[in-house]
Amino acid sequence: xxxxxxxxxxxxxxxxxxxxxxxxxxxxxxxxxxxxxxxxxxxxxxxxxxxxxxxxxxxxxxxxxxxxxxxxxxxxxxxxxxxxxxxxxxxxxxxxxxxxxxxxxxxxxxxxxxxxxxxxxxxxxxxxxxxxxxxxxxxxxxxxxxxxxxxxxxxxxxxxxxxxxxxxxxxxxxxxxxxxxxxxxxxxxxxxxxxxxxxxxxxxxxxxxxxxxxxxxxxxxxxxxxxxxxxxxxxxxxxxxxxxxxxxxxxxxxxxxxxxxxxxxxxxxxxxxxxxxxxxxxxxxxxxxxxxxxxxxxxxx
Amino acid sequence: xxxxxxxxxxxxxxxxxxxxxxxxxxxxxxxxxxxxxxxxxxxxxxxxxxxxxxxxxxxxxxxxxxxxxxxxxxxxxxxxxxxxxxxxxxxxxxxxxxxxxxxxxxxxxxxxxxxxxxxxxxxxxxxxxxxxxxxxxxxxxxxxxxxxxxxxxxxxxxxxxxxxxxxxxxxxxxxxxxxxxxxxxxxxxxxxxxxxxxxxxxxxxxxxxxxxxxxxxxxxxxxxxxxxxxxxxxxxxxxxxxxxxxxxxxxxxxxxxxxxxxxxxxxxxxxxxxxxxxxxxxxxxxxxxxxxxxxxxxxxxxxxxxxxxxxxxxxxxxxxxxxxxxxxxxxxxxxxxxxxxxxxxxxxxxxxxxxxxxxxxxxxxxxxxxxxxxxxxxxxxxxxxxxxxxxxxxxxxxxxxxxxxxxxxxxxxxxxxxxxxxxxxxxxxxxxxxxxxxxxxxxxxxxxxxxxxxxxxxxxxxxxxxxxxxxxxxxxxx
Numbered sequence: 001x002x003x004x005x006x007x008x009x010x011x012x013x014x015x016x017x018x019x020x021x022x023x024x025x026x027x028x029x030x031x032x033x034x035x036x037x038x039x040x041x042x043x044x045x046x047x048x049x050x051x052x053x054x055x056x057x058x059x060x061x062x063x064x065x066x067x068x069x070x071x072x073x074x075x076x077x078x079x080x081x082x083x084x085x086x087x088x089x090x091x092x093x094x095x096x097x098x099x100x101x102x103x104x105x106x107x108x109x110x111x112x113x114x115x116x117x118x119x120x121x122x123x124x125x126x127x128x129x130x131x132x133x134x135x136x137x138x139x140x141x142x143x144x145x146x147x148x149x150x151x152x153x154x155x156x157x158x159x160x161x162x163x164x165x166x167x168x169x170x171x172x173x174x175x176x177x178x179x180x181x182x183x184x185x186x187x188x189x190x191x192x193x194x195x196x197x198x199x200x201x202x203x204x205x206x207x208x209x210x211x212x213x214x215x216x217x218x219x220x221x222x223x224x225x226x227x228x229x230x231x232x233x234x235x236x237x238x239x240x241x242x243x244x245x246x247x248x249x250x251x252x253x254x255x256x257x258x259x260x261x262x263x264x265x266x267x268x269x270x271x272x273x274x275x276x277x278x279x280x281x282x283x284x285x286x287x288x289x290x291x292x293x294x295x296x297x298x299x300x301x
Numbered sequence: 302x303x304x305x306x307x308x309x310x311x312x313x314x315x316x317x318x319x320x321x322x323x324x325x326x327x328x329x330x331x332x333x334x335x336x337x338x339x340x341x342x343x344x345x346x347x348x349x350x351x352x353x354x355x356x357x358x359x360x361x362x363x364x365x366x367x368x369x370x371x372x373x374x375x376x377x378x379x380x381x382x383x384x385x386x387x388x389x390x391x392x393x394x395x396x397x398x399x400x401x402x403x404x405x406x407x408x409x410x411x412x413x414x415x416x417x418x419x420x421x422x423x424x425x426x427x428x429x430x431x432x433x434x435x436x437x438x439x440x441x442x443x444x445x446x447x448x449x450x451x452x453x454x455x456x457x458x459x460x461x462x463x464x465x466x467x468x469x470x471x472x473x474x475x476x477x478x479x480x481x482x483x484x485x486x487x488x489x490x491x492x493x494x495x496x497x498x499x500x501x502x503x504x505x506x507x508x509x510x511x512x513x514x515x516x517x518x519x520x521x522x523x524x525x526x527x528x529x530x531x532x533x534x535x536x537x538x539x540x541x542x543x544x545x546x547x548x549x550x551x552x553x554x555x556x557x558x559x560x561x562x563x564x565x566x567x568x569x570x571x572x573x574x575x576x577x578x579x580x581x582x583x584x585x586x587x588x589x590x591x592x593x594x595x596x597x598x599x600x601x602x603x604x605x606x607x608x609x610x611x612x613x614x615x616x617x618x619x620x621x622x623x624x625x626x627x628x629x630x631x632x633x634x635x636x637x638x639x640x641x642x643x644x645x646x647x648x649x650x651x652x653x654x655x656x657x658x659x660x661x662x663x664x665x666x667x668x669x670x671x672x673x674x675x676x677x678x679x680x681x682x683x684x685x686x687x688x689x690x691x692x693x694x695x696x697x698x699x700x701x702x703x704x705x706x707x708x709x710x711x712x713x714x715x716x717x718x719x720x721x722x723x724x725x726x727x728x729x730x731x732x733x734x735x736x737x738x739x740x741x742x743x744x745x746x747x748x749x750x751x752x753x754x755x756x757x758x759x760x761x762x763x764x765x766x767x768x769x770x771x772x773x774x775x776x777x778x779x
Contacts, residue, residue, distance in 0.1 A: 011758035157718045
């Protein structure tokens with residue numbers, strides 16, 4: 001009988017290992033992974049020579065991995081947040097992630113009209129993540145992966161009516177590769193109509209941003225910016241109700257030393273009328289990286 | 302602490318590592334260790350609970366000892382002991398219900414006085430397991446009174462019997478004469494007992510965390526959100542699911558308790574014997590929660606005269622016993638209704654002798670099993686429902702057979718399919734016992750060895766990876 005009791009232990013350990021290895025991702029492990037993603041983005045002290053900043057169009061639309069293929073000499077990180085802004089507070093956080101000791105330092109700012117509004121300037125998402133207690137951060141980073149090993153299997157039953165597939169892959173580089181099947185190009189329009197009610201672009205914020213770009217440029221940081229591609233309908237909406245004057249902004253930005261990167265929205269596809277789907281995000285990342293590379297080569301010559 | 306919690310695993314590991322070091326030293330040290338560990342286990346919920354169990358236990362210990370030393374005062378000492386236990390039980394469990402019932406009765410009369418039904422703050426939370434350990438303690442003093450048991454003179458010995466953590470919060474209700482003798486001596490568990498203990502704990506966890514906890518969300522959702530769903534098949538599925546949920550939940554706990562006790566070298570009687578194979582309601586009550594049903598049989602039914610009196614009085618004794626049994630489960634009319642329905646079943650059975658008639662017809666064994674199961678499921682409606690109104694709504698749905706909602710059009714959440722899957726698995730496993738299928742007995746002994754090791758390793762692995770949402774044991778609320 002002793003052999004039976006002792007025999008159970010190794011067999012049990014093997015079974016545990018196998019069952020955990022082949023376990024599909026559960027909602028709990030997804031939630032835990034998402035939590036860890038944002039905690040790492042916020043609490044990590046690692047610095048990068050190329051930092052991507054902005055809101056959800058940037059964190060869903062720009063892949064550091066793809067950019068790395070074009071710019072292998074850079075360490076690249078996507079530091080964008082939900083409803084991320086370019087408030088003074090956010091610009092301070094961006095500076096903390098940039099490696100000022102790197103030989104070439106680059107920032108890319110994904111400028112959307114919403115990111116320049118007072119509502120966005122509350123920076124609710126990053127502040128929420130920064131407010132997490134140390135114990136919670138520690139638990140999410142070190143304890144949750146162990147707990148996930150023992151998470152139970154989850155049964156997902158395909159039922160008639162389950163027709164929408166929403167995919168979100170959280171990458172260690174800060175990119176959230178997202179798509180929705182089938183896509184719904186009109187989904188985001190009413191949301192943005194609501195977001196811009198009594199909440200238009202702030203000229204104060206633009207001036208503050210431009211002033212910071214000047215300071216960065218003086219510190220030999222190369223600051224790129226662009227308007228992340230979306231749908232024509234969304235651009236028309238934003239141009240109409242957000243109070244954003246793109247040409248005026250570009251003029252100020254370039255006067256401060258920044259480099260504006262223009263792309264054609266018709267080259268890309270959105271899954272919800274605001275954000276790029278995965279193939280488009282890869283293409284956009286590659287395109288931006290190529291433009292950055294071209295500019296850097298031009299500067300060295 | 303719950304058996305299915307990390308804190309319990311840590312506690313149990315520490316207990317079974319330390320217990321061998323103390324159990325051979327001296328009886329007092331062994332009992333003190335058992336009492337201390339058990340009170341830590343119990344006090345993990347709320348440390349105040351420990352005071353309640355200590356006070357009632359020490360009253361019973363003193364009363365029993367005094368009964369032995371002062372035989373002429375036995376009756377009054379028994380009354381004191383029982384009164385103290387019942388007063389504690391009444392205060393925590395039935396006080397609010399009693400006041401609510403009084404207010405209800407007063408509302409029918411001309412009296413305008415009503416009583417506040419919120420219990421005093423200290424009685425607002427029901428101590429876990431109070432119904433179990435008070436009954437355990439009362440059986441001790443009653444047995445001493447009846448001369449069936451000589452009381453122990455050592456309070457640690459007595460406390461170790463009452464407080465022993467495997468059975469403390471949800472039974473089985475162990476009689477003093479059964480456990481005191483086992484605790485009086487040091488006994489090393491044999492290898493076979495250790496293996497049987499491990500098997501019982503594995504099966505217990507499997508029944509509780511895999512079967513019962515996966516079925517529970519389906520049942521809970523039905524009672525929370527779907528009371529308006531008028532579909533007979535749906536509600537029969539829900540109630541059959543509940544019948545097996547409560548069975549797996551409770552028998553799982555009992556198995557874990559028995560398995561842990563075996564590792565200590567202590568033997569608890571079986572508490573469930575496949576009750577859904579019962580061929581009569583009387584048979585059902587000899588298989589379901591055996592420790593409680595025998596307690597009521599020995600200390601209530603037989604004390605009232607049992608079946609040794611005229612038929613009408615016999616039925617009265619039966620009804621009193623079953624109503625008290627219902628009331629034991631909770632201070633609600635639904636539990637009393639549940640007890641009353643079982644009393645009605647038993648009375649009809651005695652008068653008509655239907656089980657004997659049915660068993661004599663071809664296929665009678667199977668027919669009687671289905672009939673008993675059918676009747677028990679109907680009774681479970683009252684047990685599960687929060688109110689009598691809810692019970693009647695569910696029964697109406699079950700018997701309407703005129704569904705206004707198609708089964709396929711219901712918004713079945715994922716946990717409903719998962720619940721039905723594990724219900725099916727549980728039913729198949731129960732059926733395998735019915736069919737007496739034991740594959741290991743068909744194999745060569747050496748192969749059977751590996752098969753058994755693999756079987757129980759797989760059971761333990763499933764307890765981790767196929768466990769449901771963590772649910773408290775149902776019987777903890779009693």
